[in-house]
Amino acid sequence: MTILEIRDYLQKFFDSVELVGEDGRQVSAPAKIESAKIGEVSFVANEKYVKFLASTQASLVIVHHSVPVDEFIPKTSFLKVKDPYSAFVFLLQKFVQPRVIASMGIASSASIGEGVTIGEGVSIGDYAVIGDRCTIGNNCIVGAHTVLLHDVVMGDDTTLFPSVTCYDGTRIGKRVVIHAGSVIGADGFGFAPQSDGTYVKIPQMGIVEIGDDVEIGANSTIDRATMGSTVIGRGVKIDNLVQIAHNCTIGEDTVIASQAGISGSVTVGRHCLIGGQAGFAGHLELADNIQVAAKTGISKSFLQPGIALRGTPAQPMRDQLKEEAMLRNLGAMREKLVRLEAELNKLSKS
């Protein structure tokens, strides 16, 4: 692509894309600003990286309108935009190498059950197993070795990478991506204690429902509901090795980082950010727009939208940071206490 073509492409998505410098050069790949070479495009979205503009070999750099660039012309050309990071992300999509997850059509080695409905433009990989009465929407991709038990529904344009397992009845929306090894719809972890100390399994009769535009990482697990549905809202993004237990509801556009674990019957609001290795006790609720720091242990509901949580047990960030600071200060407190005691002794003797 030439710089001019890149400008034209970005103008489809962003207002006021301003080109500074030579516009005919060929750009063949994206790169980090520190290591970009001639013929590559990079970006600066953070003031800390402006210093690299002098040394970079990049032929094109995307920057904010406010960045002065004249001194770097003609070595480098610039596209000035309001949000250089988003512009670069959109541009990356033009350089993605095509990835083949499964060839177009249904692999002859795939096992297709009875009463299965398959849309147009579908790719089903080697040894994939599609259970009875499944429905696969248009343009779906099912990776090699992925197993759908019976009665699974996949919306249009959804991609399952290899070795995903969806249990019976799972309902997946449109444009969903599920990475390798994830297990959707396994039985919730429910056992009723008996008087002899053993447990009886509680039948897990519900399903998992996954909304449109969800992405789920590798080796994550989302359990089916005991009754009704475990619900993953539209646009939710889930990282690797995440656990979502039975009967949870995750609000739209919420983001959950790796190794976080959400216990049964938790309701998380919309547009929350859940940090890595955070954990939730069961049967609690989080309002919208809450930020949960990594490793936080949430033991009760937080119903005020927009707060930030931290610590175990979790508290609003401000309280928790105060507590941590006080903890760091404990040594000083103890010294003061010893000093006061000595002074008091002196005083009471005199």
Add this chain to the structure above:
Amino acid sequence: MTILEIRDYLQKFFDSVELVGEDGRQVSAPAKIESAKIGEVSFVANEKYVKFLASTQASLVIVHHSVPVDEFIPKTSFLKVKDPYSAFVFLLQKFVQPRVIASMGIASSASIGEGVTIGEGVSIGDYAVIGDRCTIGNNCIVGAHTVLLHDVVMGDDTTLFPSVTCYDGTRIGKRVVIHAGSVIGADGFGFAPQSDGTYVKIPQMGIVEIGDDVEIGANSTIDRATMGSTVIGRGVKIDNLVQIAHNCTIGEDTVIASQAGISGSVTVGRHCLIGGQAGFAGHLELADNIQVAAKTGISKSFLQPGIALRGTPAQPMRDQLKEEAMLRNLGAMREKLVRLEAELNKLSKS
């Protein structure tokens, strides 16, 4: 099922099931008390939910003997029992939709090794791989894509969901359930440090033994012993994404929640409850009936049965809660300290 039939079914398992109200109505599904509709059955096991008896549309509700129900007749009928929750759990089993994990018989696409023994009534799914000299008991189900390396033994009535991997020599009891993606018997994590800074792998020559009536969730990992066996006792229930390292012994009827991790050579007693994301250092021991709170970090043995543990490093719950309360009180302590200092200064000047 009619209400009368449900009464008769529950009487097989529970004493003194008392029917109040109309007994001929058809009941077609279970539901939560808040959302149950006409023709559905629900339960109330917790006083907080008694209030829903007035508004519920359920045709039948299972309650404790002590709950007054006369005012809700004839809208709703009732079965009064001693333990409404367990009764409902047993009843759920009557409403479970049959789930097909693999069709009866051995799929023609399955790969069966040499010297394999297969019992009566077995289902082996598509592309399952059964290694040499494996033994599969009666009525076992092996899901599609599940792999048994050689010399694996499965007891009667055991179910492996799709894409489970059992390494060589794994011994699984009767009525065991292992959910998709779990890996049983991978090598323990043992490496001997060498003087040049590299590591030499310690051969992991033992196996994993899983007792009867164990259930293991999705994507969990249980490592084989270095020598001897990693032992999962009868009736143990393990959730998703749990790690059990080499040479552990987990006592009977112990329950381990999601993302907990148990390091090498740990012995956990019987009937313990291990919370989610709890972690254990290696080579330690837990007595019977110990409750470990979620996220607890256990760094030493606790040999007193029946205690509850919490915090990192773990302490008995009472000590830990006291410490947490004191932590919340630190601000007040600091203020008092400042006040005392001021008073002391005033006093010593006067």
Add this chain to the structure above:
Amino acid sequence: MTILEIRDYLQKFFDSVELVGEDGRQVSAPAKIESAKIGEVSFVANEKYVKFLASTQASLVIVHHSVPVDEFIPKTSFLKVKDPYSAFVFLLQKFVQPRVIASMGIASSASIGEGVTIGEGVSIGDYAVIGDRCTIGNNCIVGAHTVLLHDVVMGDDTTLFPSVTCYDGTRIGKRVVIHAGSVIGADGFGFAPQSDGTYVKIPQMGIVEIGDDVEIGANSTIDRATMGSTVIGRGVKIDNLVQIAHNCTIGEDTVIASQAGISGSVTVGRHCLIGGQAGFAGHLELADNIQVAAKTGISKSFLQPGIALRGTPAQPMRDQLKEEAMLRNLGAMREKLVRLEAELNKLSKS
């Protein structure tokens, strides 16, 4: 093997192997010193276990040169060495039962893509899927159901257990072992927030590079870089259920225990030890030879080599242990404060 043969074998690797006692006995298996029987070999590497020398039935025990053994002759023979633990580990390798992961050759049920290069002495298991243009080195083993997307490279003598998934472009070194269920090269977790509250996926265009002599446990996940490579250095050992995010670099010979999670763009030095369930925030750096305690939460860079870290947020071990001790002492501080207050009141009244 006879004791003499064992002595000769160990002399290949270790200096000054001294045999004390009868040398012709047959030794057929290794065992723990507490439970070893006649015909078995064991070791004592820790003073605590010297007491078992009197009672053990082992025919041969490997001990340090300094251990007095004359009183146990002729019941037991001894090999005296400088490092009994390492000697025993090397000896274990002679007793390992051969494990078959896949039969020699390419299973007829495996699916091999176009333009694939396969070396000498390779075993590819049932239903394995090898994508287009993959390169598989000499003596590699690919387990049943393992999937390589296209353009994956495996160095010589590398073993993938069953049901591993390697995404396109993954580069694996020599003598690497990856256990069942691990996913290498899935997309990094990167989404650009949009002004309407939704997220746009950031294309993940990089790869994963795994150095020689790496071992990776079961069900772990290592994500591909956004641009460039996620790098796992030579000799790194990774346990089960570990998460390594996009763009990380893990230094040579570093060891990472189960359920640890390393966020995006973290650089870990060489020869570090990362404890189980430890977590790292993104974009930080750890120097060489750092020890991270289990469950530690690292929120900033630590650039001093050789330190030990602990706590959340992580601090040098010494500071953290001091803080924990002070925490245990809080009750005493509070009592002293109350006493001082009373004395001060008394004093100021008098």
